[in-house]
Structure formats: structure tokens, C-alpha cells
Amino acid sequence: MAVSFESDDYKQGVPENLENLVAPHIDSFDYFVERGLPEAVRLIRPVEVHDSFRKLRFYLWWENPSITKPFSEDGQHRPVYPSECRQSGGTYRGDFRIDLCVSYFDDDDDVADADVAKGPMQRQQISLGRMPIMVKSSACHLRNLTQEQLVRRKEESIELGG
Numbered sequence: 001m002a003v004s005f006e007s008d009d010y011k012q013g014v015p016e017n018l019e020n021l022v023a024p025h026i027d028s029f030d031y032f033v034e035r036g037l038p039e040a041v042r043l044i045r046p047v048e049v050h051d052s053f054r055k056l057r058f059y060l061w062w063e064n065p066s067i068t069k070p071f072s073e074d075g076q077h078r079p080v081y082p083s084e085c086r087q088s089g090g091t092y093r094g095d096f097r098i099d100l101c102v103s104y105f106d107d108d109d110d111v112a113d114a115d116v117a118k119g120p121m122q123r124q125q126i127s128l129g130r131m132p133i134m135v136k137s138s139a140c141h142l143r144n145l146t147q148e149q150l151v152r153r154k155e156e157s158i159e160l161g162g
Contacts, residue, residue, distance in 0.1 A: 013147060014158045022136075022162040029134040033067050041065045041098065055107040063101055063123070067131050067139050068094040079141045083154035093130040094139055099123050136161020 046061035070080040070092055085092040103121045133139045136159065142150060147157040 029137045063099040065098045
């Protein structure tokens with residue numbers, strides 16, 4: 001079924017065959033964000049650092065990677081939509097965040113026993129930069145919006161995503 005801008009065909013929404021065309025791309029991006037990235041981070045081995053002066057061993061590792069939905073960088077922290085990025089020549093991007101975790105032990109303690117830690121495990125969420133967001137992915141503000149909601153946000157009523 002062809003979509004004609006001279007008829008009311010567009011009011012029926014995105015034709016299923018077109019949705020099926022872009023779905024694998026959106027699904028792949030969602031897999032990367034929701035499962036692939038966390039698994040990749042899980043496979044990164046902790047880093048061990050020896051402080052010979054204080055006779056301590058520090059262990060550093062990453063946890064909980066996440067990619068935020070796009071938001072304004074003007075201090076208002078409001079959602080940013082793809083149309084705004086197109087108009088401004090910017091990139092539709094979210095913040096790539098991750099927890100940096102640190103524990104430390106006496107140099108001669110067995111690290112396999114977590115009870116010997118000299119202090120509580122410390123966790124700090126940090127930003128590793130910004131990452132482009134695929135339109136209509138799970139990290140996109142347009143996901144699951146109705147045609148009317150898309151138009152109110154200055155998007156195409158039949159936005160495919162991708």
C-alpha cells in the first residue's frame with residue numbers, strides 16, 4: 001500500500017510493511033542498549049592498583065551502564081526531540097553513564113573475602129560522553145507516541161524511526 005500525501009492514507013498510520021522494514025534496526029539498537037552494553041561492561045575485568053606506600057590494594061570496576069534519553073544541556077533538563085536537533089543541526093543524543101566502583105584492602109588480605117575491605121565500597125556515577133540515539137528506539141522520547149502526539153512535537157505523523 002503506497003502512502004499518498006494527497007489522500008487520507010497517512011491517517012491510518014505507518015503501513016505494516018514499512019514498520020517491518022525498520023524494526024530490525026530499532027530492535028538491534030534496543031538490544032545493544034538494554035543487553036549488549038551491560039554484558040560488555042560485565043566482561044571488563046576489575047583493575048587492581050597497589051599503593052605500596054600505604055600498603056593497600058584498590059580494585060576498580062564498572063557497573064550499571066545506561067544511556068539516557070536526550071535532554072537539554074541548558075540547565076533545564078527538559079526532553080529534546082529529534083525535530084529540535086534537525087532544526088538546530090545538532091545530534092539527537094543521550095548521556096552514556098556508568099558507575100565507577102572502588103574497594104580497597106590491606107595488601108596482605110585475601111580479596112576473595114569481601115568482609116576484609118577497609119572501607120565501604122564506593123560508587124560514583126560518571127558520564128563517559130554522549131551517544132547518538134536511534135529514533136523510535138527504547139532510548140527515544142518518540143517511542144509509543146500516537147500520531148497526534150508526534151505532530152504536537154513537530155514530528156511526522158507517520159515517523160518510521162531508525
